[in-house]
Amino acid sequence: MLHHSGTKQALVGSLAIGTTFFLSPVAGILTDKIGIRTTTFIGGLLASGGMLLSSLCTRESGKSTLITPVRDSNTDLPTTDKSIYCQSDMFVPCSALRTHSVEGLYLTYGVLFGMGASLTYTPSLVILGHYFKRYMGIVNGFVTAGSSVFTVIMTFALDGLLKHVALVHCFQVLAALMALVMPCALLFKPLPVLSSQPQRCDNSLASQLKSLINVDIWKRKKYVIWALVVPLALFGYFVPYVHMVKFVEIKFPESDGKLLVMCIGITSGVGRLIFGKIADIPRVNRIFLQQISFLSIGLLTMLLTVTNSFALLVVIALCMGIFDGCFISLLGPIAFEICGHKGATQAIGFLLGFCSIPLTLGPPIAGLIFDHTNSYYIPFLLAGVPPILGALALFAVCCVSEDEKEGVSLAMVDASTPLQNGKGPVLDKTRGTWVQVLATSYTSATSPYYIPECHNLLMSPGHHTGSLQCYTQGDKRCYSYSIL
Incomplete structure (x- = not known):
């Protein structure tokens, strides 16, 4: 069995998360055109198919290839795949992908599964706005908290599964789980959105583009600022989540990095419920809550550089999870608040599309800095800067007024x-x-x-x-x- 470099292994996960967010604008447009139910069903089909085809990429001469962790030269612990995005709201195998056909996973897992995940994630946020107005914050918190629960469960379930069976069977289990999205999609019943704009027959290219893209959301100054600032803040936002386990292996070799993943997952779910409830209080500024989350994440990331105790690291992870939950649970409510019921679908889609760039580039850049310095001091210190700057830049949203x-x-x-x-x-x-x-x-x-x-x-x-x-x-x- 051939062992591939960590860069190739990480690229598989990076492609998946990047594709998921990069295609979110397409998911938003499809949702507006063919409906939430159909879009989600197609997404479940693509995601399940991508997982199933990924299982074929792990076969060698008709036999499944077992995962054998490679020992890190600096520790006695197995190297952890840096492509793990523990807060990405989707399933990612928690081990290195060391098969001779890893290139095939670029297409099946990185692209095909990423496409399916994109077509399911965006509609799942949009459907909530069809039924909930007054309590939209707590509803978003409750729904998104499900991913936090599965972050904890899947971290240990997949790790245990990979120790006893081949990677091929792991992908097959994930394919079966993703297939459950299709019957769930059939339960969606979106409410009709009434339009105040008269329908005109115009076959020009500009008219056709305007029929696909909701240009009204780009006339909203608050949305334009919000959609540009949030991705900039995310350049450093996910760096500690991706590199946390490796950081523990180096600095606290006798400790279990998976404990931190569990802590982040648990408190992220709690944070989504708490801040979702707070966001529903009349006159509470949801943008201000998001500013608090960015500022806190930035400061906590910088604190990692001076952490000398694993107990303190656990406390930091717990706090990061709380404020991560705040950020995630407010995406949908803020989009509906700024752009209204009709524009929220594409508003969410384009925002997530912009976020694909920092989510894909931020963690690998931090990894390159680590490779050159052999320390996480500079990567974590720099990663804390964008969220803090993003928190300050969001004051512009509160300053502008819509005509x-x-x-x-x-x-x-x-x-x-x-x-x-x-x-x-x-x-x-x-x-x-x-x-x-x-x-x-x-x-x-x-x-x-x-x-x-x-x-x-x-x-x-x-x-x-x-x-x-x-x-x-x-x-x-x-x-x-x-x-x-």
Whole structure:
């Protein structure tokens, strides 16, 4: 059996995580065009197929190839694969891929599985916004906490499985698990999104592109800043997660690095629930919570360079998990808050697409620095800088204000009731057709301006005022409104 270099082994995992996030914009566009259910089903099929084909890449002369860890020259412990992304929300084998056909895994695991993971991850965040408005934070926290639970379970399950069976069977087990995504996808029942934009027939290239890409989200200054700053912060964000086990092998050779993975997984799940609940409190700024998470991760990463006690390292890992949970659980809610119900799908997709670059390049660059310095002092010190700078840069999101004309039109509502003077909003001729009112005046059931549709869409944190337009269509009263 041939043993390949650590660079080739790490490339398999890097391709998988990079493909997952790089194709997220495509996943967002497909979700808008063919629906959440179909997109997720196709993703489950590709992910399961990629795992199954990966099992074929581990066969040699009709026999499966066993994993035999290679001893590190500096320690008595087996070398750990640096491609492990313990917080990537997907399954990654926890051992080195040392087979003669590792190049085949670039396509089957790195690309094919990555494509499937991308088509399932983005819709899983979007579907929550279809049903939950007021408690979207805690719902996102609860759903994303599932990946933290499986981070702990799969870390030990796969490690034990690889010690007793061939890698081929490990991939087959993962293929069966990924196949469960397909029946789960059939349970999705997205709500229809009403559009306030008239449909026009135009076959020009520009029109076709606009029909695929939601250009309205790029008119939102808050989203543009957020979508650019978050990826920059992630250049150092995942470095400690990827290199933590190797760091323990070198500095604390008698300790088990998997314990830190378990600590991060457990507290990340707890953090997603806690900060998800906090994010649902009225007037709580979700961007500010994300700033706290970036700042904390950056400082904790730098603290790794002066850690001389494994007990202190465990405490740092526990804290990193808490704030990692904060960051992960707020991605969906912030996208819905900034871009609205209609624009959130592609807003999430493009954000994750931008994140693919730092997630793919950051950890390997840290690995190269380690190879030249034979120390994690400089890599961890530098890795703490981008999250801290990102936390500071996010203040720009709070400073900019959206112009009223740039408001995201969420829906065109037909009230289906006769227009009567004195009931409901009326035209204000002194101010044109726009009627500016407090959100509470048309989301309170006791108000004469109460509109159920407005209540369902606008009762979410951060939405305190809105613009409401009323007009007549035959004998019916109709409304269009936007978030300020």
